[in-house]
Amino acid sequence: MIDRKRLREGRLKISSELALTKRPVDQMVEAQVEIVEDYRKRGRIRHFEILADEQKRGHGGTDTAPGPLEYFLLGAAF
Numbered sequence: 001m002i003d004r005k006r007l008r009e010g011r012l013k014i015s016s017e018l019a020l021t022k023r024p025v026d027q028m029v030e031a032q033v034e035i036v037e038d039y040r041k042r043g044r045i046r047h048f049e050i051l052a053d054e055q056k057r058g059h060g061g062t063d064t065a066p067g068p069l070e071y072f073l074l075g076a077a078f
Helices: 004-008 068-077
Strands: 013-017 028-037 040-045 048-052
Touching: 048 068
Parallel strands: none
Antiparallel strands: 013 028, 028 040, 040 048
């Protein structure tokens, strides 16, 4: 569960290790997420910045960017 208060304060960092082989991997991927406004969020991973939002219809967002589930589906398609 994500602590929304810490997320709003920009202090929440989510890290995960990649296990691409059966050998231990010394690579860490760090992602930072902050709430911009309501359901709109800004995420940073490596040197990239990604925006996410929810649809207006039924989800309360402003539909200014793809939603997190849409990014997930796109990633699975790659």
